[in-house]
Amino acid sequence: MMDFTEPVTWVASILGLVIAISGFIVVTSKNLIHAALGLVGALAGTAGLFLVLSAEFVAWVLVLVYIGAVLVLFLFGIMITRAPVGYDVDLDNDRKVIAAVGAGSLFVLTSFAALDSFGDTALLGIGDPTSTGDLADALLGRFVLPFELVSFVLLAALIGGITVARKDATPIAVGETEE
Numbered sequence: 001m002m003d004f005t006e007p008v009t010w011v012a013s014i015l016g017l018v019i020a021i022s023g024f025i026v027v028t029s030k031n032l033i034h035a036a037l038g039l040v041g042a043l044a045g046t047a048g049l050f051l052v053l054s055a056e057f058v059a060w061v062l063v064l065v066y067i068g069a070v071l072v073l074f075l076f077g078i079m080i081t082r083a084p085v086g087y088d089v090d091l092d093n094d095r096k097v098i099a100a101v102g103a104g105s106l107f108v109l110t111s112f113a114a115l116d117s118f119g120d121t122a123l124l125g126i127g128d129p130t131s132t133g134d135l136a137d138a139l140l141g142r143f144v145l146p147f148e149l150v151s152f153v154l155l156a157a158l159i160g161g162i163t164v165a166r167k168d169a170t171p172i173a174v175g176e177t178e179e
């Protein structure tokens with residue numbers, strides 16, 4: 001059972017509420033920008049939960065990679081493709097009840113599986129968390145070259161996407177006038 005005298009429990013509960021509200025905004029919003037910002041809130045709350053669990057590296061990777069890169073790429077893609085920014089009735093879904101029942105069933109199933117597996121085992125005091133410096137040395141010591149190569153591949157893909165999505169004016173031949 002949860003011990004509500006511990007401040008960690010309150011913080012985790014508040015973060016869970018933020019994640020639930022943000023997730024609701026993501027799936028019910030008819031505006032793409034609002035849905036993306038709701039996803040930012042859900043991912044930020046998840047990063048906060050990782051910080052509560054002393055997983056600093058995972059939390060900051062989530063912030064840097066998912067919020068800082070992937071969501072910015074989503075927003076950038078929305079802007080360069082000139083997608084409609086306002087409310088779009090095509091984003092509405094008629095199967096909300098089925099989706100809510102499915103999501104609730106999955107939540108209950110996952111909750112019972114977690115309680116069955118872990119019971120009331122306390123998370124605090126299990127062991128010392130791995131420091132971010134140790135993880136950085138392990139990941140980037142040997143793998144710094146492939147990491148940098150992947151960053152150049154992603155940069156090339158971004159430049160290619162901009163080139164494909166960009167609409168240039170048709171070139172005018174020498175001697176012709178623009179109408």
